[in-house]
Amino acid sequence: MAFRVLPVTAFAQNCTLFWCEKTKEAAVIDPGGEVDRILEAAQADGLKITKIWVTHGHLDHVGGVAELQKKTKAIIEGPHEADRYWVENLSGQARMFGFPQSGDFQPDRWLSHGETVTLGEETLHVIHCPGHTPGHVVFYDEKARWAQVGDVLFSGSIGRTDFPGGSYEALIESIRGRLFTLGDDIQFVPGHGPMSTFAEERRSNPFVGEIG
Numbered sequence: 259m260a261f262r263v264l265p266v267t268a269f270a271q272n273c274t275l276f277w278c279e280k281t282k283e284a285a286v287i288d289p290g291g292e293v294d295r296i297l298e299a300a301q302a303d304g305l306k307i308t309k310i311w312v313t314h315g316h317l318d319h320v321g322g323v324a325e326l327q328k329k330t331k332a333i334i335e336g337p338h339e340a341d342r343y344w345v346e347n348l349s350g351q352a353r354m355f356g357f358p359q360s361g362d363f364q365p366d367r368w369l370s371h372g373e374t375v376t377l378g379e380e381t382l383h384v385i386h387c388p389g390h391t392p393g394h395v396v397f398y399d400e401k402a403r404w405a406q407v408g409d410v411l412f413s414g415s416i417g418r419t420d421f422p423g424g425s426y427e428a429l430i431e432s433i434r435g436r437l438f439t440l441g442d443d444i445q446f447v448p449g450h451g452p453m454s455t456f457a458e459e460r461r462s463n464p465f466v467g468e469i470g
Contacts, residue, residue, distance in 0.1 A: 259380050259402050263447055264299055266292040267357075269318040274406055274447055277305050278378025285309035285377050286332070287397060287406050288449070289322040291360075296326065309377055312336040312365065313408030314394040315344025316421075317351035319449065324361025335375050338386050339368040341393025343423065369395050385436050389429020390417030398440065409449035411437060413458070416465045417449070433459075433466045 261276045267290045275296065277284035284305035289296055300307050307330045312320055314337045327334055337345075344351070348360055369375070371386035375397065385396040390409045394417075398405045409417035411433050419426040442457035460468045 259399055259404070261404075261447070262299060262303070263453075264292075264296060265450075266290050266295070267318050267321065270450055271318040272447055272449055272451075273322075275299055275303075275305070276311075276377070276406075277303070278380045281378030282306060283308045283378040285311050285375075286326060287311045287447075288313055288319040288408065289326045290318045290320065291322045291357075293322045293325045293329065296322070297329065307332050309375070310334045311375060311397055311406075313396065313406065313449070314391045315341035316391065316409070317348060317355055317357055317360065319408065320345070320348070320363070321352075321357060321360040324363040327363060328361070333367070334363060334365045335367045336365060336369045336384070336397075337391075337395050338370060338388075338393035340388065340423070341391050342368075344391060344393075371395075387429075387432035387436055389419060389425050389427075389432045391421065392423040392425075394432075396437065398444075403441070403444045405437070405440075405444055405446040407437065407446045407448055411446065411459060411463075411466070412448040412450060413452050413454040414463055416463070430466060434468070438466075438468070 264273045271290040274287040369384045373384045383398040
């Protein structure tokens with residue numbers, strides 16, 4: 259596998275171009291906007307975008323999904339169906355955050371905990387991690403020891419839980435019970451900000467640190 263992180267929108271949201279090095283098939287994880295820039299990055303690496311993977315339904319993560327799907331005919335996978343409220347309320351989100359109106363979309367496949375998504379010769383695990391939103395999922399590459407965690411966990415922080423459907427208790431359990439148990443060596447791309455590892459967050463994150 260290979261990947262490139264492309265911060266997009268005024269929220270500097272980490273959209274990730276993820277691809278199979280053998281087949282050059284690519285997935286775009288959380289295309290929040292700036293679709294032409296995403297397409298240019300894929301073209302520069304000789305990639306064909308065949309999948310769009312969505313961690314959760316907040317607009318800064320999905321604002322470009324409809325446009326990207328229209329331009330690539332890629333299959334949309336995710337998030338968990340518990341985020342249907344957010345996916346079906348994009349116009350309301352745009353008004354809330356002061357974003358331009360984005361096109362509506364429906365996933366080709368809602369994802370559930372324990373399922374997998376495939377791309378060329380790559381297979382990633384789907385981990386349902388509610389808390390920031392009820393239907394948030396994480397994409398985990400066991401072979402590469404890599405994950406895209408969206409707004410569940412950040413370098414030195416955790417996701418907000420004050421939006422509709424959020425739960426601080428559920429978020430902490432998702433991080434400690436479903437992410438940290440995967441192993442300290444995993445590097446992750448958060449929804450915003452720099453990459454980190456689960457070891458570093460267990461050691462120093464003031465919200466979920468366990469080592470001290």
